[in-house]
Amino acid sequence: MLNYQKTIKILSLSIASALFVSACATSDGTEDIDDSYMKSPKGPQLQLPPGNSEIKATDSYRVPEGAVITQRDAKGKKLSLEPPQLLLIAGDGVWVDTERAEPTVWIRASESELIAYIERFMNSQSIAYQEPSNDSISTEWVVTDGESKISERLGPYHVDNQRHKFSLNIVDKKPNEVALQAKHLAYQQEKDEQWVDVDTSERVAKQFLNYFVGYYDSERTREARERILQQAKIDVELGYNDQGSLALITEREVLAVWEQLPRVLTALNLEITDHDRSERTYYFNVKEPDDGFWSWFGDDEDAAKVELDPGSYQIKLFELSAGGTSMNFYGAEGNLLESNIITRIYPEVSAEFKRGKGTN
Incomplete structure (x- = not known):
């Protein structure tokens, strides 16, 4: 009889333990762990050793003289998460x-x-x-x-x-x-x-x-x-040089015109063959027209854009006594071109000088 009761008690404890373990194992884990510390019991207060009524700070933990300990509010959530803004300096000056x-x-x-x-x-x-x-x-x-x-x-x-x-x-x-x-x-x-x-x-x-x-x-x-x-643009007009010959006239100085001449001649499809800075002279050539197949369609991209006969030419710069520069055109033998030819080529040459470097 005693053995039977003892067996019943052991079986009951085993079942109870199994149910407890099963309950722990099947918990849905919905408890907020972050808030669990709020339920923690208060621990025992710090007790002074027997025979002591106060805590004395040793030299190694002494607070420096003049130090002030203040209460500070938490700033974390008040700080901006934006990156710092710098002054971005561009250009000179x-x-x-x-x-x-x-x-x-x-x-x-x-x-x-x-x-x-x-x-x-x-x-x-x-x-x-x-x-x-x-x-x-x-x-x-x-x-x-x-x-x-x-x-x-x-x-x-x-x-x-x-x-x-x-x-x-x-x-x-x-x-x-x-x-x-x-x-x-x-x-x-x-x-x-x-x-x-x-x-x-x-x-x-x-x-x-x-x-x-x-x-x-x-x-x-x-x-x-x-x-x-604007400085690269040069206004050119028909006028007369100091000798009374028809020429292209501008108020700009010789150096400014000299620097622009290569661009102007190239843009007009006038091939530069040589130049003499001491004589302020550029030599250029007008090519023979293209007699090939594409000439029937007027599609010769290398044709001169001024009305000059094929051959060699010169353009010379002179300082005018009243100020400014004259551009005089000569043939291959150094003969001054006739007034009607100067009048004929003036519009294209003047327009290209006025166009200026870098403009369309």
Whole structure:
């Protein structure tokens, strides 16, 4: 009888243990492990050894004199995840002022010139602005809604609708240089159909300054290119040289015409055979017309673009007593071409000189 009861008790314990283990093994694991520490029991308090009423710091753990320990709030979630914004300096004559708190660059220009460039920038980018002063221009509200030109410049990728106010201010000057500073005056975001004020940002001020500096550099580059092309253009007219012979006349100096002559002759399909700089003379040749198959279709791309008979010619440059340069045309033997021939070739030669290098 005793053995039977003992067997029953062992069997009951075995079944209970199996059920417990089975329950643990089949748990769905829905318990939030991250919050489990909140249910942890409070541990025992630190006890001082017998015979001690206070803890004495040894020399190796002494707090330095003058040290101040303060309470600091957690900053982690308040920090911006955006990368830092640098001032991107392009072109010559622009450099960053690293000593000022607000984003500032030095630009090689006068105050009036720079204000004029800023106005052109505002107008070209469709940015409304207030009446400028001698050293400052402030914008009206600039909306960045994904459709305006400025949207991609300020990177509103995290906000559907926002608007800003900026100012560009001349805050210092040196001989031939001025310091231009950008300020982010106001910032609002649209929430629930209401504009809500947001803290202004030095980062956004830098982006706006970069926006202007990029425009300024591109405009200066374009203007420089236009000046170079304009200098390459030469206005040529029919006139008379100092000896009274009909020639092509220009107000430009001999050197400018001399440098353009190779391009002009080549463009007119007049083959240059030689030149003499000391005599200011270019020698060129007009080829015989092509009598081949393609001549029937008028498709001779190498034919001269002026009405000159085949043969060798010269063009000589002379300084005029009244200023400017005359271009006189001669045949192979050095005989001055007749006036009717000069009149005939004038339109093409004049047009090519006026075209200038690099223009179409």
